[in-house]
Amino acid sequence: MTGNRTFTMIKPDAVENGHIGAILEKITAAGFRIVAMKYTQLSKRDAEEFYAIHKERPFFGELVEFMTRGPIVPAILEKDNAVDDFRALIGATNPAEAAEGTIRKLFATSIGENAVHGSDSDENAAIEGAFHFSGREVF
Numbered sequence: 001m002t003g004n005r006t007f008t009m010i011k012p013d014a015v016e017n018g019h020i021g022a023i024l025e026k027i028t029a030a031g032f033r034i035v036a037m038k039y040t041q042l043s044k045r046d047a048e049e050f051y052a053i054h055k056e057r058p059f060f061g062e063l064v065e066f067m068t069r070g071p072i073v074p075a076i077l078e079k080d081n082a083v084d085d086f087r088a089l090i091g092a093t094n095p096a097e098a099a100e101g102t103i104r105k106l107f108a109t110s111i112g113e114n115a116v117h118g119s120d121s122d123e124n125a126a127i128e129g130a131f132h133f134s135g136r137e138v139f
């Protein structure tokens with residue numbers, strides 16, 4: 001059982017493809033309450049900092065390039081067991097392996113351009129939420 005908040009981003013591919021509304025609908029229909037949300041674009045420095053944990057991975061340059069190429073929708077979500085339930089809702093990193101009905105199965109195009117982010121632990125949800133939002137932007 002994880003805590004009651006997680007952090008997500010609708011990534012540039014899903015924004016470009018016009019899926020913001022459909023993805024938010026899936027998220028709220030699954031019982032998540034949006035407690036913070038904005039429309040913004042990451043700088044190269046932002047993306048390198050956000051994904052610092054992946055900096056030795058071979059796809060790091062590609063990931064930073066992708067995440068900075070257009071606007072994103074970061075949000076903090078609230079629900080019981082938020083981190084685990086949200087990762088179940090989005091499905092596997094690679095959409096080809098994602099379960100039917102998951103957000104990545106429906107809206108992602110590839111392992112790199114996979115439509116949404118979901119925090120992988122309560123600790124990272126708090127760090128990632130604080131990266132994007134100040135206290136008075138969270139309700």
Ligand SMILES: Nc1ncnc2c1ncn2[C@@H]1O[C@H](COP(=O)(O)OP(=O)(O)OP(=O)(O)O)[C@@H](O)[C@H]1O
Nearest residue numbers: 059062063092093111112113114116117118119120
């Ligand atoms: N083999 C790869 N090639 C290109 N990009 C990749 C690859 N593996 C992962 N990525 C990108 O890096 C992100 C972070 O990878 P990670 O393994 O943490 O997946 P995840 O936890 O499912 O995704 P996220 O952290 O975005 O929710 C992925 O969401 C994807 O955009």
